[in-house]
Amino acid sequence: MKLDNMSREELQSLQKQVTVALKNYDERKKREAQSKLEAMAKEMGYSLNDFAGGKKGKSGGAAPKYVHPENPGKTWSGRGRQPQWFKDALSSGKSAEDMAI
Structure with a gap:
């Protein structure tokens, strides 16, 4: 080039x-x-x-239970509303177990 x-x-x-x-x-x-x-x-x-040290989620609440399939910086504890990335992954064919930490 x-x-x-x-x-x-x-x-x-x-x-x-x-x-x-x-x-x-x-x-x-x-x-x-x-x-x-x-x-x-x-x-x-x-x-x-x-x-x-049992890193907590952004809210300081429960420890993360699920991780974004492409961006490990995004996590979800499994409590409260599902984040959009989690919903998108489920609709694309991934299972919750695929994203479990």
Whole structure:
């Protein structure tokens, strides 16, 4: 790819694509790491919360029970109204067990 031959608009578009790709890459790697750590902890009879001090949800209430399938930063305790991401995942064919922590 010859960057010198690209217009400003093409370069800006490429820059946006690279920014999105890097963000997706980082999120994917974090999910992979979290899955591996959860599996290791489970194999030894623990959960990640046992090591992270039982991190609470945003409200300070119950600990998270479900995690967003693509964004581990979004969690839900299973109490109260279902978040939209949870409803969307269910309607796309995922089960609650698929998103359980």
